Amino acid sequence: EPEVTQTPSHQVTQMGQEVILRCVPISNHLYFYWYRQILGQKVEFLVSFYNNEISEKSEIFDDQFSVERPDGSNFTLKIRSTKLEDSAMYFCASSLRGDGYTFGSGTRLTVV
Amino acid sequence: AQSVTQLGSHVSVSEGALVLLRCNYSSSVPPYLFWYVQYPNQGLQLLLKYTTGATLVKGINGFEAEFKKSETSFHLTKPSAHMSDAAEYFCAVRMNTGNQFYFGTGTSLTVIP
Numbered sequence: 374e375p376e377v378t379q380t381p382s383h384q385v386t387q388m389g390q391e392v393i394l395r396c397v398p399i400s401n402h403l404y405f406y407w408y409r410q411i412l413g414q415k416v417e418f419l420v421s422f423y424n425n426e427i428s429e430k431s432e433i434f435d436d437q438f439s440v441e442r443p444d445g446s447n448f449t450l451k452i453r454s455t456k457l458e459d460s461a462m463y464f465c466a467s468s469l470r471g472d473g474y475t476f477g478s479g480t481r482l483t484v485v
Numbered sequence: 486a487q488s489v490t491q492l493g494s495h496v497s498v499s500e501g502a503l504v505l506l507r508c509n510y511s512s513s514v515p516p517y518l519f520w521y522v523q524y525p526n527q528g529l530q531l532l533l534k535y536t537t538g539a540t541l542v543k544g545i546n547g548f549e550a551e552f553k554k555s556e557t558s559f560h561l562t563k564p565s566a567h568m569s570d571a572a573e574y575f576c577a578v579r580m581n582t583g584n585q586f587y588f589g590t591g592t593s594l595t596v597i598p
Contacts, residue, residue: 453549
């Protein structure tokens, strides 16, 4: 069964550093998403991406965040200057038609 | 914004007993409804979804859910719990316009042998 692949599974970074989280969506999917889950809290929407541009973003997705689909297969989330409160599990998801998603297994980001 | 309420952050059932995980949503227009399961250190796996049509939806691993518009609910059930069902379960909604999902806070299911 096709999978969404996320790397790395766990990343530790120092506060203020830039971090890039990588995702390989399912190859024929057209819609791409990032969600995050702070420990013990609900899964929160960050951003959706379609047709090479952001289609929706939440208030969490401020100027410190950016997304890119650099080569037609990868979908990345960049955090420019990490804060302690960015520590969370980040999930990438993709969808063919914008309905049921397939989620990746997540990247656990720890900011120290 | 939409909200999704999952009553009971922790539910414990005995092996073989009925599993009932509750989900209510706030929307005047019926949204699309989903249940996801998250096993430890893994991603979110789709259990089942309701978009249109039959209100009783069957999913993987013997789970099913019923959309009740009058109650704005989409409770998840399984007749007989198995040890392997122990996981975190998330209810989610998506409006039929827009792509954003709104998740509940999750229910942790423990199955007691």
